[in-house]
Amino acid sequence: NAGVTQTPKFRILKIGQSMTLQCTQDMxxxxxxxxxxxxxxxxxxxxxxxxxGITDKGEVPNGYNVSRSTTEDFPLRLELAAPSQTSxxxxxxxxxxxxxxxxxxxxxxxxxx
Amino acid sequence: QKExxxxxxxxxxPEGAIASLNCTYSDRGxxxxxxxRQYSGKSPELIMSIYSNGDKEDGRxxxxxxxxxxxxxxxxxxxxxxxxxxxxxxxxDNTDKLIFGTGTRLQVFP
Numbered sequence: 001n002a003g004v005t006q007t008p009k010f011r012i013l014k015i016g017q018s019m020t021l022q023c024t025q026d027m028x029x030x031x032x033x034x035x036x037x038x039x040x041x042x043x044x045x046x047x048x049x050x051x052x053g054i055t056d057k058g059e060v061p062n063g064y065n066v067s068r069s070t071t072e073d074f075p076l077r078l079e080l081a082a083p084s085q086t087s088x089x090x091x092x093x094x095x096x097x098x099x100x101x102x103x104x105x106x107x108x109x110x111x112x113x
Numbered sequence: 114q115k116e117x118x119x120x121x122x123x124x125x126x127p128e129g130a131i132a133s134l135n136c137t138y139s140d141r142g143x144x145x146x147x148x149x150r151q152y153s154g155k156s157p158e159l160i161m162s163i164y165s166n167g168d169k170e171d172g173r174x175x176x177x178x179x180x181x182x183x184x185x186x187x188x189x190x191x192x193x194x195x196x197x198x199x200x201x202x203x204x205x206d207n208t209d210k211l212i213f214g215t216g217t218r219l220q221v222f223p
Contacts, residue, residue: 042215050209097209101147104156
């Protein structure tokens with residue numbers, strides 16, 4: 001049972017480039033989330049999804065896009081990367097609304113230069 | 114703006130002592146409360162959840178909840194150097210997502 005899998009683990013982007021951060025879970029969880037965590041800071045919610053075909057913005061959605069075509073996958077798209085998007089990105093999933101807590105992936109460390 | 118507040122620390126305790134980590138939250142309607150442990154460079158790991166007023170024990174960990182005071186705490190007994198990490202408090206207020214505190218860094222020294 002792999003849980004929540006994120007790829008890649010590390011990536012360096014140049015300003016203006018685009019990329020997709022992949023997130024897959026094999027626990028049949030309906031709820032999935034994308035967070036960013038800057039050094040020494042807390043988790044900030046970027047986007048979340050309560051099921052396939054449904055997505056919603058979190059507190060810091062600008063510069064990002066998501067899609068949820070299947071229960072398993074929740075990719076995060078960065079368009080026109082900027083240095084402010086240098087961060088560690090975590091994907092998480094949960095089986096139900098706020099009851100069981102989240103299972104986090106191992107994270108993607110992104111540097112934009 | 115719903116908030117979860119934690120002292121950033123570091124909280125330094127000697128090996129074998131009890132570490133007490135505290136968290137307050139702003140939304141009185143909050144129902145579910147979680148503690149995550151995050152080692153440096155790693156992802157958060159769920160260690161405790163609590164839903165009712167009182168204490169919940171799991172091994173060396175005890176979570177305490179007081180909804181009237183909007184306060185949740187985590188006690189770590191017999192602290193070990195391996196407990197050194199950042200501890201995140203998270204609260205659900207019956208929406209689809211958790212609200213995280215910024216975390217308290219715990220240092221356990223031999």
